[in-house]
Amino acid sequence: MGHDLSTDPGYLAYQYGDAARLRIRQEAHRRYSERPDDFLEWVVDHLDPQPGERIGDVGCGPGIYHPLVAARGAQVVALDPSWGMVAEVARQGGWVVQGDAQQLPWAHEAFHRVMANHMLYHVPDRRAALQEMWRVLRPGGRVVLATNAGDHLRRLHELHAQVARSLGYRPLEGSVTERFSLDHLALVRSVFPNARVHVRPDAFRFPTVEAALAYYASMAVDRIADPPGDGSHRPRLLAAMAEVLQEVWARDGVIRVEKTAGCFVAEKTVSG
Numbered sequence: 646m647g648h649d650l651s652t653d654p655g656y657l658a659y660q661y662g663d664a665a666r667l668r669i670r671q672e673a674h675r676r677y678s679e680r681p682d683d684f685l686e687w688v689v690d691h692l693d694p695q696p697g698e699r700i701g702d703v704g705c706g707p708g709i710y711h712p713l714v715a716a717r718g719a720q721v722v723a724l725d726p727s728w729g730m731v732a733e734v735a736r737q738g739g740w741v742v743q744g745d746a747q748q749l750p751w752a753h754e755a756f757h758r759v760m761a762n763h764m765l766y767h768v769p770d771r772r773a774a775l776q777e778m779w780r781v782l783r784p785g786g787r788v789v790l791a792t793n794a795g796d797h798l799r800r801l802h803e804l805h806a807q808v809a810r811s812l813g814y815r816p817l818e819g820s821v822t823e824r825f826s827l828d829h830l831a832l833v834r835s836v837f838p839n840a841r842v843h844v845r846p847d848a849f850r851f852p853t854v855e856a857a858l859a860y861y862a863s864m865a866v867d868r869i870a871d872p873p874g875d876g877s878h879r880p881r882l883l884a885a886m887a888e889v890l891q892e893v894w895a896r897d898g899v900i901r902v903e904k905t906a907g908c909f910v911a912e913k914t915v916s917g
């Protein structure tokens with residue numbers, strides 16, 4: 646694995662070969678978010694799909710948005726490079742193809758709306774992917790790109806860096822998602838000039854050390870330079886992280902980690 650895990654093919658295969666790790670994080674968001682309203686509904690409100698419309702979902706993962714879009718009477722056509730994700734969506738009866746955001750296998754102006762949620766940070770050429778979304782959108786069509794704020798989960802990443810250093814590992818700076826965060830409005834506007842950013846503050850309130858640790862184990866634990874091929878860093882880091890989290894929990898009675906996210910919204914206007 647190289648240092649930029651966010652686009653490393655080996656890391657992506659490990660992280661998204663099947664839906665297991667993603668499901669752990671999605672379940673944590675559902676159970677431990679401070680805000681009572683649902684993030685997925687919030688994103689779909691911004692997408693605002695209308696009955697009978699065709700919606701493209703780029704980098705769909707296991708398709709967690711699809712039931713919400715279907716409930717509004719629109720039809721989703723999804724794409725993901727991971728065969729495991731494609732199989733998951735197909736198993737649910739979804740319409741899905743294997744492919745890459747940088748070269749969408751879809752006709753010009755095929756969609757009324759396109760969403761690409763929590764995925765552009767994995768795409769080597771993010772601008773090419775945005776241009777492809779522009780191409781497949783009808784004039785007047787809308788794109789929604791959900792992602793994290795630049796400081797999303799900073800506290801967890803700081804604790805990870807502290808723990809990793811204490812064990813002699815070199816922690817990677819920042820997070821996997823920093824290649825495409827809510828700070829990237831200029832990049833989005835370079836293709837969709839009228840893009841707006843909508844920020845949604847939130848935080849995890851993990852009630853137990855185990856809950857926080859499961860989330861950490863699903864992703865951030867791998868953010869070290871040159872991780873050993875046998876994965877031996879994982880049990881070591883998890884044990885050390887458990888001790889640090891235990892201290893936080895003993896002091897605060899909860900483990901609170903801010904996780905602001907949001908989305909970009911834009912329309913394909915004819916004049917740009």
Ligand SMILES: C[S@@+](CC[C@H](N)C(=O)[O-])C[C@H]1O[C@@H](n2cnc3c(N)ncnc32)[C@H](O)[C@@H]1O
Binds near residue numbers: 746764
């Ligand atoms: C964090 S998941 C997000 C899944 C889904 N959009 C969601 O919000 O639940 C990131 C997804 O992006 C996909 N992905 C990675 N590189 C991609 C690329 N170049 N083109 C399209 N999708 C990609 C991964 O396979 C994974 O399913």
